[in-house]
Amino acid sequence: MCGIVGLFLKDKSLEPQLGALLAGMLVTMTDRGPDSAGIAIYSNETKDQSKIVVQSDTPEADFDGLEAALGNASGVTVKMAVSSTHAVLSVPNGSIDAVRTAIAAVNPALRIMSRGDTLEIYKEVGLPKDVASRFAIGTMSGSHGIGHTRMATESAVTTMGAHPFNTGNDQCLVHNGSLSNHNSLRRKLRREGIHIETENDTEVGAAYLTWQMQNGATLGEALESSLTDLDGFFTFVVGTKDGFGVVRDPIACKPAVMAETDQYVAFGSEYRALVDLPGIENARVWEPEPATVYFWSHAGQPIKEKAA
Amino acid sequence: MQTLDMAEIDLREMNATLHAQAENTNQTAWEIENPRGAHAIACGLDAPIEVTVKGSTGYYCAGMNKQATINIKGSAGPGVAENMMSGTVVIDGDASQYAGATGHGGLLVIKGNASSRCGISMKGIDIVVHGNIGHMSAFMAQSGNLVVCGDAGEALGDSLYEARLFVRGSVKSLGADCVEKEMRPEHLEILSDLLERSGADARPEEFKRYGSARELYTFKIDNAY
The missing domain is CATH 3.60.20.10 (Aminohydrolase, N-terminal nucleophile (Ntn) domain)
Structure with a gap:
């Protein structure tokens, strides 16, 4: 069904x-x-910003310090808003790929739910x-x-x-x-x-x-x-x-x-x-x-x- | 007039109340309010009562109907009047897929359009659609009449047996073993009666008849076990 x-x-x-x-x-x-x-x-399209939504089964541990770690690894400013098991990362336009690479390097266990200028995907069992x-x-x-x-x-x-x-x-x-x-x-x-x-x-x-x-x-x-x-x-x-x-x-x-x-x-x-x-x-x-x-x-x- | 409000009672209570009506009930007129697309409304009725559903219905409304007249004042979801035995079901709006499937008897009237698989495996039911029907309609239809005042979609009457199909408009394509047949006086008579009983504004002479060419494997006696 x-x-x-x-x-x-x-x-x-x-x-x-x-x-x-x-x-x-x-x-x-x-x-x-x-x-x-x-x-x-x-x-909520924000001027000059794109969004990546990530998910973790252990959000408290995984999202702690993630903002800074991704900023360091990607070289761009990353802002994070946590919602339960998901976190919305705001990144400068054009840096989605760089931040995705950084996510894979910083914590490969994080799952990417969505990426784009306005799209946010939230999904769970x-x-x-x-x-x-x-x-x-x-x-x-x-x-x-x-x-x-x-x-x-x-x-x-x-x-x-x-x-x-x-x-x-x-x-x-x-x-x-x-x-x-x-x-x-x-x-x-x-x-x-x-x-x-x-x-x-x-x-x-x-x-x-x-x-x-x-x-x-x-x-x-x-x-x-x-x-x-x-x-x-x-x-x-x-x-x-x-x-x-x-x-x-x-x-x-x-x-x-x-x-x-x-x-x-x-x-x-x-x-x-x-x-x-x-x-x-x-x-x-x-x-x-x-x-x-x-x-x-x-x-x-x-x-x-x-x-x- | 008895009123059953689905905002106040649940589906099982509503159906149980209708099932409790005996052959000789004097409560013959029922209204169902707030159907809101619920499934299985007025299913399995077996009494000469008239039920009016004031809105659109979900899956399997009026399934297995015997004797009752069921009016749907909106559109119907998939499987409306599935396996109907007798009685009448009238839909003011459209019907979703497999309307009247496997029906043994009674009359199903769809005043709007019916989508795919209308009358699939029909076994004696009469179906009159004032609008168009979708693809694979009357697939393996065994007996009964399917009347379409508008157009028919792809693969009409595929692998059908003895059902009669009458279409006024165009047929996008005929299914395997379905062919156009001559309209004889007895067919005009059947059609005339069905058009009148279903309130369709059409003349029998405007229709073409389709039926089985009886050429498939199943029709060859040498293939019998």
Whole structure:
């Protein structure tokens, strides 16, 4: 099963409520998967700063003095804000790669959850309500976000096996379904030099999109080619710095429902996830079509493209 | 009119109340408030009552229905009226995947669109969709009638048996062993009755009929054990 949600705000006045709305949607989806939960939020762009979110199973020990150690190792100023097992590192624009290298050198046990200018990913083993309260997701503001609650099928129940997966700077992915060619695709992508951490199928899907985009594809093109190259079942919801997209495999047995009003575009695995959104009674509600890439962006017009 | 408010009682209590209605109940009209996309609403009913669900439903609404009339005043999630035996289910909005799957009898009316696998493995149910249907609809359909006033998606009627498929609009593609067939007077009569009973604004003459060519392995007697 798995439950996935997404919320893209058109109306800025809702931005302070983004975390609360998204967490509420995800908690409603709890019985689609109790193993782990995660939320990606796009928020608070700070001028000249980027963000790296790291996770530790022993945060008290690992985060103590981390700021200074990473500053010394990378040669840039690193500021850290700890939230439970996660820490958000603020680093100067353009220094993400240097700080990632420093993280690997200073403490290879730290896990990188996300990187980008506005993206923050929080994910842990446990129920959506526990994960949401652990990181105070309900208090977060933002322009858009996606979330996932997992029923594990293809790999172990761990923090790194939880969604969303970070696919590149400010890019992330949640997945409902299972990929059946992830082993061969993982080998192929590793040969191409793509770093894949776990035995999880979705991470391969995420890495595939990263690889496509590194080779010049737009996100829309990468999603479209995923319909050819990924074998298995999937409904994907992806986030980028200024938008979010949805694609379902051609068989489309993994459920999906969307709602749009003047204030937002919302995605849920089920209609239940959407019922507490403001104005849902008068929203346009529909089921996204199979093998079709949908994308909404703050920067441009919405896109709907049926794959050939 | 009896009202069951799902903001006040849980799903099991709501269904148990409806299950408790006997054949000769005089409480024949029920309203369900605040469905909020819940699963399995009004499932397994077996009494000649009329239930109106005031909103959209989640998985498996009206599943296994016998005798009852169930009106959904919103859209329905996956598996609506799955394995219906008799009675009527009317959806004002859209239906998600596998609406009316494996249904043995009764009438399912979808006034909006139905998505993929509508009427999959239907076994005698009548389904009338006022809008369009998605891919793989009527897959392995055994008997009954599927009427589509709009268009049908890919692979309509793949590997079907004796079900009759009537489509007014375009068919994106036919599934294996599904072919267009002549519309005979008895078919126009069946169609006319279903269109009238489902309140569809369409004329029988506008439809084409599709059915099994009976060419697959399963139809060859020499393949019998």
